[in-house]
Amino acid sequence: MARGGxxxxxSPVSAEADVIIVGAGPGGATTAFHLAGHGLDVLLLEKSExxxxxxxxxxxxxxxxxxxxxMGIDTDGPGxxxxxxxxxxxxxxxxxxxxxxxxxxxxxxxxxxxxxxxxLLAKRATKAGARLQTSxxxxxxxxDERSGRVVxxxxxxxxxxxxVEYRAKLVVAADGVSGRFPLAxxxxxxxxxxxxxxxxxxxxxxxxxxxxxxxxxxxxxxREGGDKFLPGYGWIFGMGDGRxxxxxxxxxxxxxxxxxxxxxxxxxxxxxxxxxxxxxxxxNADGPILGAALPMGFNRVPHYTxxxxxxxxxxxxxxxxxxxxxxxxxxxxxxxxxxxxxxLARPEGPERERALHFYPAELKLRYGGYYRLGxxxxxxxxxxxxxxxxxxxxxxxxxxxxFVLKLLANLTDQRGxxxxxxxxxxxxxxxxxx
Ligand SMILES: Cc1cc2nc3c(=O)[nH]c(=O)nc-3n(C[C@H](O)[C@H](O)[C@H](O)COP(=O)(O)OP(=O)(O)OC[C@H]3O[C@@H](n4cnc5c(N)ncnc54)[C@H](O)[C@@H]3O)c2cc1C
Numbered sequence: 003m004a005r006g007g008x009x010x011x012x013s014p015v016s017a018e019a020d021v022i023i024v025g026a027g028p029g030g031a032t033t034a035f036h037l038a039g040h041g042l043d044v045l046l047l048e049k050s051e052x053x054x055x056x057x058x059x060x061x062x063x064x065x066x067x068x069x070x071x072x073m074g075i076d077t078d079g080p081g082x083x084x085x086x087x088x089x090x091x092x093x094x095x096x097x098x099x100x101x102x103x104x105x106x107x108x109x110x111x112x113x114x115x116x117x118x119x120x121x122l123l124a125k126r127a128t129k130a131g132a133r134l135q136t137s138x139x140x141x142x143x144x145x146d147e148r149s150g151r152v153v154x155x156x157x158x159x160x161x162x163x164x165x166v167e168y169r170a171k172l173v174v175a176a177d178g179v180s181g182r183f184p185l186a187x188x189x190x191x192x193x194x195x196x197x198x199x200x201x202x203x204x205x206x207x208x209x210x211x212x213x214x215x216x217x218x219x220x221x222x223x224x225r226e227g228g229d230k231f232l233p234g235y236g237w238i239f240g241m242g243d244g245r246x247x248x249x250x251x252x253x254x255x256x257x258x259x260x261x262x263x264x265x266x267x268x269x270x271x272x273x274x275x276x277x278x279x280x281x282x283x284x285x286n287a288d289g290p291i292l293g294a295a296l297p298m299g300f301n302r303v304p305h306y307t308x309x310x311x312x313x314x315x316x317x318x319x320x321x322x323x324x325x326x327x328x329x330x331x332x333x334x335x336x337x338x339x340x341x342x343x344x345x346l347a348r349p350e351g352p353e354r355e356r357a358l359h360f361y362p363a364e365l366k367l368r369y370g371g372y373y374r375l376g377x378x379x380x381x382x383x384x385x386x387x388x389x390x391x392x393x394x395x396x397x398x399x400x401x402x403x404x405f406v407l408k409l410l411a412n413l414t415d416q417r418g419x420x421x422x423x424x425x426x427x428x429x430x431x432x433x434x435x436x
Contacts, residue, residue: 014156014165019045019133021342022155022170024140024183027056029314029331030176031123035073036339038131042346045168046132047155049139052121057294058328059202060115060247061216061239063411064107065329069336073126077112083242085111085216088407092220092393097400099407104415104423111216113239113247135159138166142186143173143310152187152309171350172342172358176313176335179295181302184312195301195436196322196380201264201293202249204241205272207280213240220393222250225273225282232267233258233386238281245288248272248281251296251325255384265291298322299377300369300436305362311338319369322376323410330369337364370435372412377436 021037023030026048034046062070070077077084086109087100101109128134137160144154144167154169175183181191191197219236234252241247250268252259268291272281280286301318305311313319314331321330338361345357383389396402405422408414414423 014167015159016167016169017045019043019168019170020346021045021172021174022047022168023132023174023176024155025049025175025177025316026052026124026127026134026136027120027176027178027314027331028123028328029178029316029335030174031120031127032069032073032332032335033174033176033313033338034127034132034134035123035130036336037342038127040339040343041131042343044127044132045170046124046127046134047138047140047157047168048124048134048136051136052124053118054120055292056116056120057200057202057292058116058247059200059237059239059249059325060113060119060241061237061326062112062114062328063324063326064101064104064109064111064413065326065411066332067108067110067112068106069329069332070112071108072336073123075122075126081114081118083113083212083240085113085214085240087111087215088411089213089215089217090220090397090403090407091217093390093397095397097397097403098215099400099404101411102404102408102413104413105418106415107413113216113241115241115243115247137161140177140183143183144169145308150308155183171309171346173310174313174335174338174342175310175316176331177316179297179315181297181312181316184302184310184316187308187310189302189304189307189312191297191302191318195318196254196298196377197301197318198251198253198296198298198320198325199259199264199293200249200251200296200325201268201291202247203268203291204245204247204288205281206244206286206288207246208244209278209280210238210246211240211244212242213238213246219250219271220389220397222267222271223274224270226270231386231390232271233262234267236271246279246281253380253384255381256386257384264293296320296325296327298325298380299373300365303362305334305365306358309358311342311358311361313338317365321412322373322380323412326411334365337361337368366435371430371433374433374436375430
């Protein structure tokens with residue numbers, strides 16, 4: 003029994019499903035889409051109402067595009083802006099690096115505002131048969147006291163906070179960086195793994211809105227000029243609708259992390275950009291500067307325990323090399339769905355449990371070595387002199403930078419790739435997994 007608003011005891015609204023997914027961001031929606039496509043009964047619970055804003059850079063690399071294509075999303079339609087690569091700015095050099103031509107990934111990226119991107123994905127999931135229930139906040143797992151296994155979720159829905167209790171054979175936590183659901187199960191984040199904080203704002207910028215490249219700044223100059231640099235990295239992504247998404251991120255390996263005023267830093271950096279871009283004039287701003295954390299390099303584990311799979315940010319899956327999280331939320335969602343379908347086809351008990359443990363094992367195999375390298379990379383570039391050395395000595399060499407792009411964006415062919423692919427694949431295979 004739960005307590006209603008007036009204090010009296012009320013029976014929660016209840017329902018059952020094969021799989022409950024907590025959170026309808028890219029991770030949750032992708033998981034729901036693939037589960038429903040395999041004929042499972044999926045309940046997708048989301049605390050907010052769509053459309054809703056999500057603080058993000060809105061940049062999609064070819065990795066994310068591949069997942070969108072796999073969900074049958076037409077990326078030629080309105081609202082999408084294509085890009086052909088990354089422009090890197092640092093050490094006084096601007097380098098345009100096209101996305102590599104690969105067998106495994108398309109050769110273009112996209113931007114789209116999260117205001118409707120997440121809704122679009124959630125709609126694909128409902129079209130495939132998933133039941134989406136918005137305005138439903140999950141507060142805690144429903145635990146079977148005998149086995150200690152999670153058998154559902156508790157929470158509330160609607161403005162009057164009607165209590166709800168839903169049961170399922172499996173629960174997927176796709177509740178984002180806050181990870182309230184895994185936290186309620188005692189799964190905190192690991193402080194020895196990287197995390198970033200990033201802020202972003204939209205600006206009206208006719209000069210920059212339809213850029214054919216995503217732009218990444220390795221050094222952020224202060225408006226005061228001279229040799230005064232700000233910590234962190236920056237981005238300018240054209241949204242194709244007259245606006246740009248501009249932001250900066252700082253990693254927890256940087257001096258002053260957690261004590262810096264990121265909003266002031268953003269304004270300071272943009273003050274040094276050319277006036278015709280329109281980003282150093284408050285009048286061109288569209289909305290406030292908003293920020294959030296980026297949980298990286300598997301900073302919450304295990305990814306499966308007691309009937310719950312962690313997907314995307316909930317499992318700390320942002321790529322430590324480049325801060326990209328959408329592709330990894332979607333990829334882990336695909337894997338979680340595949341594993342769940344196989345597991346639920348087995349009888350309840352040890353056999354099903356074994357199948358579910360394939361999920362963390364496969365995540366480790368796919369990303370473990372790469373994320374270990376990424377976690378080292380974050381520690382290294384936390385020292386500004388290291389980053390500056392790399393920028394000064396790496397940027398003048400386009401071939402080296404093409405290699406760096408492949409490494410940082412995790413874009414290689416596992417089979418039949420070029421020499422760069424083979425080097426990256428070999429190194430990530432021999433490095434011990436996180
Ligand atoms: C400033 C910034 C810029 C970024 N830029 C990029 C970028 O350009 N490209 C990129 O790929 N990644 C970027 N990222 C990372 C990216 O935003 C995340 O990795 C991505 O959103 C993760 O998807 P997700 O589905 O795991 O979680 P989320 O997108 O956070 O979705 C979680 C969902 O769960 C819901 N939810 C949470 N708690 C509950 C609950 N208790 N009950 C019900 N529902 C709940 C939330 O409302 C939300 O809809 C950026 C992040 C930040 C902060």
